[in-house]
Amino acid sequence: xxxxxxxxxxxxxxxxxxxxxxxxxxxxxxxxxxxxxxxxxxxxxxxxxxxxxxxxxxxxxxxxxxxxxxxxxxxxxxxxxxxxxxxxxxxxxxxxxxxxxxxxxxxxxxxxxxxxxxxxxxxxxxxxxxxxxxxxxxxxxxxxxxxxxxxxxxxxxxxxxxxxxxxxxxxxxxxxxxxxxxxxxxxxxxxxxxxxxxxxxxxxxxxxxxxxxxxxxxxxxxxxxxxxxxxxxxxxxxxxxxxxxxxxxxxxxxxxxxxxxxxxxxxxxxxxxxxxxxxxxxxxxxxxxxxxxxxxxxxxxxxxxxxxxxxxx
Numbered sequence: 001x002x003x004x005x006x007x008x009x010x011x012x013x014x015x016x017x018x019x020x021x022x023x024x025x026x027x028x029x030x031x032x033x034x035x036x037x038x039x040x041x042x043x044x045x046x047x048x049x050x051x052x053x054x055x056x057x058x059x060x061x062x063x064x065x066x067x068x069x070x071x072x073x074x075x076x077x078x079x080x081x082x083x084x085x086x087x088x089x090x091x092x093x094x095x096x097x098x099x100x101x102x103x104x105x106x107x108x109x110x111x112x113x114x115x116x117x118x119x120x121x122x123x124x125x126x127x128x129x130x131x132x133x134x135x136x137x138x139x140x141x142x143x144x145x146x147x148x149x150x151x152x153x154x155x156x157x158x159x160x161x162x163x164x165x166x167x168x169x170x171x172x173x174x175x176x177x178x179x180x181x182x183x184x185x186x187x188x189x190x191x192x193x194x195x196x197x198x199x200x201x202x203x204x205x206x207x208x209x210x211x212x213x214x215x216x217x218x219x220x221x222x223x224x225x226x227x228x229x230x231x232x233x234x235x236x237x238x239x240x241x242x243x244x245x246x247x248x249x250x251x252x253x254x255x256x257x258x259x260x261x262x263x264x265x266x267x268x269x270x271x272x273x274x275x276x277x278x279x280x281x282x283x284x285x286x287x288x289x290x291x292x293x294x295x296x297x298x299x300x301x302x303x304x305x306x307x308x309x310x311x312x313x
Contacts, residue, residue: 072182114167139244
């Protein structure tokens with residue numbers, strides 16, 4: 001079972017915990033530029049930046065004239081005729097911007113704590129970075145433990161830095177994780193598991209997760225905080241975003257398959273016996289019809305028991 005970190009395993013409402021502008025840039029200018037760049041973003045982190053800025057500033061952030069998502073990199077927006085960048089170091093490098101060593105060292109401190117760092121640039125000039133906390137959902141640990149008990153191997157696939165991925169995986173006792181994943185990397189990883197004969201369930205929420213959700217044998221999207229594209233690509237949408245129900249979903253699915261197999265076995269056996277008895281003349285047509293209908297009713301009743309079934313603790 002593969003997870004995306006942001007939104008899926010965190011609270012879904014990350015908080016901006018630090019602003020680190022470069023020399024000559026105020027925190028307000030950095031924060032404002034970041035919020036403007038992320039104003040139209042569907043990613044949970046982008047939404048968090050806008051929400052935190054508007055709460056702190058007491059005003060709406062600027063709306064960009066254009067907005068482009070760069071999968072696995074960040075966003076590019078045009079605001080008041082200036083190009084704003086908000087995202088990862090590769091996004092800045094692709095636009096010819098370097099990150100000073102002292103700033104990268106400061107960012108590494110936050111990454112080691114499990115935070116996510118978003119760099120911001122305007123008009124070809126680096127403004128600084130924001131650090132967002134990725135506090136785990138209260139139910140994440142119990143959910144992962146329950147899945148492991150059920151025989152599921154959890155894998156964390158995230159576009160975040162190695163340090164942040166390692167910190168989150170360590171807190172959840174997830175042994176296997178992949179950091180710095182672009183959408184195509186998640187696709188390749190899921191494809192590798194499938195080729196090895198492992199059925200894959202992918203849980204995600206962002207636009208970057210949509211291809212992986214589509215490719216997985218089962219895709220589960222977060223209906224509340226997830227993007228519309230991710231919800232459309234998934235097979236299942238969690239309307240209330242309660243990931244604590246995933247172990248129940250898994251065990252219910254297994255119970256359902258057992259019920260289907262039991263119903264098929266029972267129906268075929270009953271029909272086979274009834275045919276033999278009818279051939280020998282023991283069953284007349286009226287009794288045979290009653291037996292057939294009685295079997296159908298039993299199958300329906302057995303299936304209906306799934307509506308209230310929950311695994312005992």
